[in-house]
Amino acid sequence: MIPQDLLKQIDFIKEIDKIKYIQRQTKLFNRDRRENDAEHSWHLAMMAIVLSEHSDREIDLLKVIKMVLIQDIVEIDAGDTLLYAQNKSHENTAEEKKGAERIFGMLPEKQAEKFMQIWTEFETGNSNEAKFAKSMDRLEPLLQNTSNDGGTWKEFGVKYQTVYAKKKVIKNGSTELWNYAETLIEDSVKKGILEK
Amino acid sequence: MIPQDLLKQIDFIKEIDKIKYIQRQTKLFNRDRRENDAEHSWHLAMMAIVLSEHSDREIDLLKVIKMVLIQDIVEIDAGDTLLYAQNKSHENTAEEKKGAERIFGMLPEKQAEKFMQIWTEFETGNSNEAKFAKSMDRLEPLLQNTSNDGGTWKEFGVKYQTVYAKKKVIKNGSTELWNYAETLIEDSVKKGILEK
Secondary structure (H helix, E strand, C coil), rough: CCCHHHHHHHHHHHHHHHHHCCCCECCCCCCCCCEEEEHHHHHHHHHHHHHHCCCCCCHHHHHHHHHHHHHCCCHHHHHCCCCCCCCCCCCCHHHHHHHHHHHHCCCCCCHHHHHHHHHHHHHHCCCHHHHHHHHHHHHHHHHHHHCCCCCHHHCCCCCHHHHHHCCCHHHHHHHHHHHHHHHHHHHHHHCCCCCC | CCCHHHHHHHHHHHHHHHHHHHCCEECCCCCCCCEHHHHHHHHHHHHHHHHHHHHHCCCCHHHHHHHHHHHHHHHHHHHHCCCCCCCCCCCCCCCHHHHHHHCCCCHHHHHHHHHHCCCCCHHHCCHHHHHHHHHHHHHHHHHHHHHCCCHHHHHCCCCCCHHHHHHHHHHCCCHHHHHHHHHHHHHHHHHHHCCC
């Protein structure tokens, strides 16, 4: 007999395959196609591993990785919203919470609670881990847009002030990474791929 | 001034974007397209988080996650080889080692060494973490093939004995997951999606 809890876990594992169909606005580094949420989540986890030494505060790296790996699963139900969207909040929408409850709720009860906790902690953004995880989430598309000739900034007419304000979240996790990010943003203006 | 080590890390982060273009043979759960290595690695990490309680032995989950997230990066240089390939060994080829040295070698020296160690430990397969990581790596495509009407088994004419022998690796990491996997394999024969 296969334990019921294992079957629930397997159903969850199959369900989250759908994240591979959620397209982000941001394109891959060589800009030939958009990135999907599974690829994005993998990349954030790799960045967390590689860059963890730059966190301003002590962090539990395992928790950061869990955050970035699961954060976008809710988009299976809620869809991806552009960071610069004006008609819809990028984060913490009721739809996302409902998605989290449905999808994490497929897991055995205690495990579902743990997933909800980690997701909520990330969304709330107050813990050291959440701050560093959010730094990763803002840094990846910055690297992409600067690598692919302005990417979504050009496509959606996003200007310097908005980019600067949104990207400043990186500073909450890491002064060193923010210094680098700031340089990238300023250089983008000089190169003409970001309008001031 | 941006520290040289950080710039090396950023170059590495950009380089590994290429994993998103490495196509595996196995198709997604609803079988409409092949999976790429970034998606596969994300899914294995999620499986490790969800299923870690089923490991037969104590494991350091962070290490398992690092293993499954980085294991396929070498395929940027070496390409993906089908598990059932007959003309080429699936694992541990010289090309993969060369790929690991080049790509991990982009990182600052000490970090590069750590990445090589984790990758080598995974490939060698002796530690508890490597065994569990390999269980994940064999279980995901089994779930995919049983979800999508035989998938690569049908496509490449792979038969029961071969599947059984290759999938038995799951047992080294988890008796419980192997029991489940065995049931899936036997059911696949009954359903006619795997030939005995």
